[in-house]
Amino acid sequence: MSAVDFSDPATIAFxxxxxxxxxxxxxxxxxxxxKVRIVVERDAPGAAPLVQTLQTSPGATQLEAVTAPMAxxxxxxxxxxxxxxxxxxxxxxxxxxxxxxxxxxxxLPVKASRPGMLTGRVAKDxxxxxxxxxxxxxxxxx
Amino acid sequence: MIEIVDAGxxxxxxxxxxxxxxxxxxxxxxxMDPLALKIANLLVGNDEGDAAIEVQTFxxxxxxxxxxxxxxxxxxxxxxxxxxxxxxxxxxxxxxxCLELRPSPSARAYIAFGGGVxxxxxxxxxxxxxxxxFGGIDGRFLKKDDTLRLGEPAGTLPVxxxxxxxxxxxxxxxxxxxxxxxxxxxxxxxxEHDLFGADAERFWSQSWKISSQSDRTGYRxxxxxxxxxxxxxxxxxxxxxxxxxxPPGGEPxxxxxxxxxxxxxxxxxxxxxxxxxxxxxxxxxxxxRFVRSSHAEARTLDRALADYVEDVRNTSxxxxxxxxxxxxx
Numbered sequence: 001m002s003a004v005d006f007s008d009p010a011t012i013a014f015x016x017x018x019x020x021x022x023x024x025x026x027x028x029x030x031x032x033x034x035k036v037r038i039v040v041e042r043d044a045p046g047a048a049p050l051v052q053t054l055q056t057s058p059g060a061t062q063l064e065a066v067t068a069p070m071a072x073x074x075x076x077x078x079x080x081x082x083x084x085x086x087x088x089x090x091x092x093x094x095x096x097x098x099x100x101x102x103x104x105x106x107x108l109p110v111k112a113s114r115p116g117m118l119t120g121r122v123a124k125d126x127x128x129x130x131x132x133x134x135x136x137x138x139x140x141x142x
Numbered sequence: 143m144i145e146i147v148d149a150g151x152x153x154x155x156x157x158x159x160x161x162x163x164x165x166x167x168x169x170x171x172x173x174m175d176p177l178a179l180k181i182a183n184l185l186v187g188n189d190e191g192d193a194a195i196e197v198q199t200f201x202x203x204x205x206x207x208x209x210x211x212x213x214x215x216x217x218x219x220x221x222x223x224x225x226x227x228x229x230x231x232x233x234x235x236x237x238x239x240c241l242e243l244r245p246s247p248s249a250r251a252y253i254a255f256g257g258g259v260x261x262x263x264x265x266x267x268x269x270x271x272x273x274x275x276f277g278g279i280d281g282r283f284l285k286k287d288d289t290l291r292l293g294e295p296a297g298t299l300p301v302x303x304x305x306x307x308x309x310x311x312x313x314x315x316x317x318x319x320x321x322x323x324x325x326x327x328x329x330x331x332x333x334e335h336d337l338f339g340a341d342a343e344r345f346w347s348q349s350w351k352i353s354s355q356s357d358r359t360g361y362r363x364x365x366x367x368x369x370x371x372x373x374x375x376x377x378x379x380x381x382x383x384x385x386x387x388x389p390p391g392g393e394p395x396x397x398x399x400x401x402x403x404x405x406x407x408x409x410x411x412x413x414x415x416x417x418x419x420x421x422x423x424x425x426x427x428x429x430x431r432f433v434r435s436s437h438a439e440a441r442t443l444d445r446a447l448a449d450y451v452e453d454v455r456n457t458s459x460x461x462x463x464x465x466x467x468x469x470x471x
Contacts, residue, residue, distance in 0.1 A: 070464060078228045079311040097228070097303070104457040105312050105450060107228070107305040108465075131468065 150199030174422030178216035182254035192258030217248025256295035328435035334408035367392025416443035
């Protein structure tokens with residue numbers, strides 16, 4: 001995996017501004033050899049957008065985003081859990097619960113679909129997320 | 143069908159009890175934490191009052207003979223084949239899987255199953271009356287090698303893994319604790335409150351310890367005794383859970399789910415019904431303080447509890463429908 005800044009900052013700034021103006025949280029652009037992801041900080045308009053270029057060329061490690069199963073409020077920890085879950089990077093198993101989506105008084109699990117190395121957290125605790133929003137990144141085992 | 147693999151004493155089948163027969167001396171019984179029982183049932187798609195297992199002696203182990211939707215609420219650290227479940231959680235177990243509950247800070251756990259525990263109802267309830275020796279399985283507590291039949295699941299939620307925000311968190315604004323962890327229990331002064339004179343104030347101001355002589359029938363509290371200046375002679379009167387009586391020794395008794403139907407000790411206070419579930423989860427040795435409440439506050443708490451139960455009922459069904467729609471795309 002290589003998480004580097006997108007090559008042309010002007011392009012990123014333009015895209016980020018367009019996303020913000022349209023009220024969109026993020027975008028993923030897929031090209032034959034790579035995938036570019038831009039996530040805008042909705043609550044902090046001035047903040048720099050999160051930009052990732054994901055290499056998907058053959059041979060490279062595969063990254064998979066763990067996405068929200070439903071719209072709601074994201075939290076990596078159960079409301080009753082006193083200890084924060086261990087931060088990435090860490091090994092996770094298939095089906096392991098990585099966090100929760102709260103809808104009213106109901107909690108839905110966010111699960112890793114495949115085993116791998118949890119390398120990143122995209123969403124912050126307490127963030128309002130939509131269906132399919134990326135929450136975590138997992139580097140799949142080859 | 144489920145099979146009890148390992149159980150200490152006093153774990154019983156309970157629903158919301160049989161409250162309509164106190165006039166003929168029948169104890170109501172029912173879950174010590176009716177809120178946890180309701181939520182466990184709603185999470186598996188049952189009616190809120192279906193019969194479940196109340197676990198108050200840990201560890202407790204059971205095995206599922208076939209794929210079964212279940213939920214664990216209240217206390218108890220639950221694992222399914224060794225994998226930890228979040229608190230207040232519903233899951234589907236596969237045939238042969240083993241559910242284990244270990245002790246947690248809350249005293250009692252409730253395990254509900256899709257379809258409910260199917261034992262013959264007695265006087266409209268499946269609750270076990272240990273002292274009456276009827277209800278549940280022959281009126282006794284569960285033991286190793288018992289097998290329980292389950293009812294036909296009605297509206298089982300088609301999701302694998304779903305939980306409720308525990309009420310202590312979801313309703314924290316309505317159910318506060320003291321900063322040192324002392325449980326604050328709202329109560330109203332009862333009939334003989336004023337006969338205790340100056341001692342009545344000490345009933346409210348001191349923190350009481352839940353003594354080891356506490357069970358589903360009642361909690362005996364220990365602390366500095368409160369006594370009436372003159373002895374109080376009373377005729378027997380009807381008792382419901384939450385009535386706080388003071389025997390001659392001066393240490394109060396709070397009547398709980400298996401309360402006697404009548405008694406004669408002077409009653410100093412009555413715990414508001416909306417706080418009984420918290421008392422049901424208080425462990426022996428822990429401390430509580432009574433807080434003077436009002437009818438208006440009691441009604442507010444009742445409404446907060448009802449809203450929470452309704453939210454879990456409606457939202458869990460809504461979420462399940464949405465997930466089904468998403469999966470079908």
